[in-house]
Amino acid sequence: xxxxxxxxxxxxxxxxxxxxxxxxxxxxxxxxxxxxxxxxxxxxxxxxxxxxxxxxxxxxxxxxxxxxxxxxxxxxxxxxxxxxxxxxxxxxxxxxxxxxxxxxxxxxxxxxxxxxxxxxxxxxxxxxxxxxxxxxxxxxxxxxxxxxxxxxxxxxxxxxxxxxxxxxxxxxxxxxxxxxxxxxxxxxxxxxxxxxxxxxxxxxxxxxxxxxxxxxxxxxxxxxxxxxxxxxxxxxxxxxxxxxxxx
Numbered sequence: 001x002x003x004x005x006x007x008x009x010x011x012x013x014x015x016x017x018x019x020x021x022x023x024x025x026x027x028x029x030x031x032x033x034x035x036x037x038x039x040x041x042x043x044x045x046x047x048x049x050x051x052x053x054x055x056x057x058x059x060x061x062x063x064x065x066x067x068x069x070x071x072x073x074x075x076x077x078x079x080x081x082x083x084x085x086x087x088x089x090x091x092x093x094x095x096x097x098x099x100x101x102x103x104x105x106x107x108x109x110x111x112x113x114x115x116x117x118x119x120x121x122x123x124x125x126x127x128x129x130x131x132x133x134x135x136x137x138x139x140x141x142x143x144x145x146x147x148x149x150x151x152x153x154x155x156x157x158x159x160x161x162x163x164x165x166x167x168x169x170x171x172x173x174x175x176x177x178x179x180x181x182x183x184x185x186x187x188x189x190x191x192x193x194x195x196x197x198x199x200x201x202x203x204x205x206x207x208x209x210x211x212x213x214x215x216x217x218x219x220x221x222x223x224x225x226x227x228x229x230x231x232x233x234x235x236x237x238x239x240x241x242x243x244x245x246x247x
Contacts, residue, residue, distance in 0.1 A: 005049055005051070007047035007048060007049050008047060008050075009045065009046070009047055010025065010029060010034065010036065010041060010047065010048050010054070011026050011029065011044075012025075013048050014028075014034070014054060015137070015141065017054065018138060018141065019054065019138075020056070020060070020137045020138060021137020021138070021140060021141060022137075023137060024137045026044055028057075028060045028063075029041060029042055029043070029044055029046070030042060030044060031059070031060070032057075033057035033059050034054065034055070034056060034057070034060070035054070036048055036053070036054055037052050037053055038053075067134070067136040068107060068113050068117075068134070068135055068136070068240055068241070069120075069132060069133070069134040069136055069240070069241035070094055070113070070117065070132070070133045070238050070239070070240060071228065071230075071233065071238060071239055071240075071241055072090055072093055072094070072130075072131045072133065072233075072238040073128070073129060073130065073131075073233045073234060073235050073236065073237055073238075074090045074123055074127075074128055074129060074130075074131040075236050076125070076126055076127070076128055077125065078090040078092075078093070079125050080119040080121070080122045080123050080124075080131060090119070090131055091114070091117055091119075091133055093236060093237075094114060094133070098236060098237050099237065099238060100233055100237045100238060100239040102233075102239070103239035103240060105239065105240035105241070105242040105243065106243075107240045107242075109240075113135070117133045117135055118133065118134065118135075118140065119131065119132065119133055120132040120133070120134050120140040120143040120144055121144050121152070121225075122201060122203065123222060124204055124207075124220070126220075127220040127221065127222065128220070128221045128222075128235065129220075129221040129222035129230055130223065130224065130225055130228075130229075130230040130233075131222075132241075139241075139247070142247055143225065143226075143247060144201065148199070148200075149199055150199070150225065150226040150247055151197050151198070151199055151224070151226060152197070152198050152199075152201065152222060152224070152225050153195070153196070153197045153222070153223050153224035153225075154195070154196040154197075154198070154220055154221065154222050154223065155189060155193055155194075155195060155221045155223055156194045156195070156196055156206055156210070156217055156219070156220050156221075157192055157193050157217070157218050157219035157220070158193070158194055158210060158215045158218065159192070159215065159216050159218055160216050161214065161215070162194075162213060162215050163213075163214075166214060166215070167186060167188075167213075169212070169213055170184065170196075170209055170210075171183065171184055171185065171186050172184065174209055174213075176202055176208055176209070177202065181200065181202075181205075181209070182199050182200050183199075184196060184197060184198050184199075185197035206220060207220070225247060226246075227245075227246060227247060228241065228245055228246075228247055
């Protein structure tokens with residue numbers, strides 16, 4: 001077997017290094033804002049070796065700093081991403097009149113902040129709480145990349161009887177879609193509400209987990225992503241992620 005390292009697409013390598021998303025990488029390459037070992041590479045599809053040094057031009061860094069991340073307290077009835085089956089996307093809530101008066105980011109809202117704004121993770125139509133929309137591929141990768149370790153915390157109102165064994169299984173031991181779930185932190189918040197802390201986000205994961213142990217979710221609210229809490233952000237309102245905040 002050869003020990004010679006294989007080349008990979010430059011855009012893929014840039015995303016792996018956390019420099020930007022693959023979409024952003026293609027944009028920067030076309031602009032001539034990427035150098036490999038000190039040489040400008042402006043051809044899409046170019047390939048690099050793992051040891052080669054990739055540097056972003058200051059213009060690319062400036063473009064990244066202008067990209068915003070928005071936090072919404074999503075109400076029931078809105079979908080996370082594109083409109084579907086007659087339901088509205090949560091991005092429609094990002095209007096000046098819905099901005100939280102306690103937003104301390106210092107960012108002045110403009111229409112360009114809506115361009116390329118995409119959800120970094122899903123929140124079901126019948127769930128509420130913290131939803132992240134971002135223009136920044138680095139944020140999206142950190143939150144929903146395959147190797148993301150960022151915690152998401154939920155308060156989950158349930159009905160039915162949960163045994164001690166069922167609670168243990170919620171913490172670790174369940175499988176969905178043929179794959180064993182990562183260990184979670186699940187505990188009672190009060191007599192009818194559970195607290196879930198997950199490091200992954202499969203479709204309707206918490207509801208399906210609860211079904212597997214014989215209980216039913218009747219209310220679900222996400223209250224934290226990483227180090228960023230929902231806090232006192234009112235339902236249906238939004239704010240910018242401040243420059244001092246990190247997930």
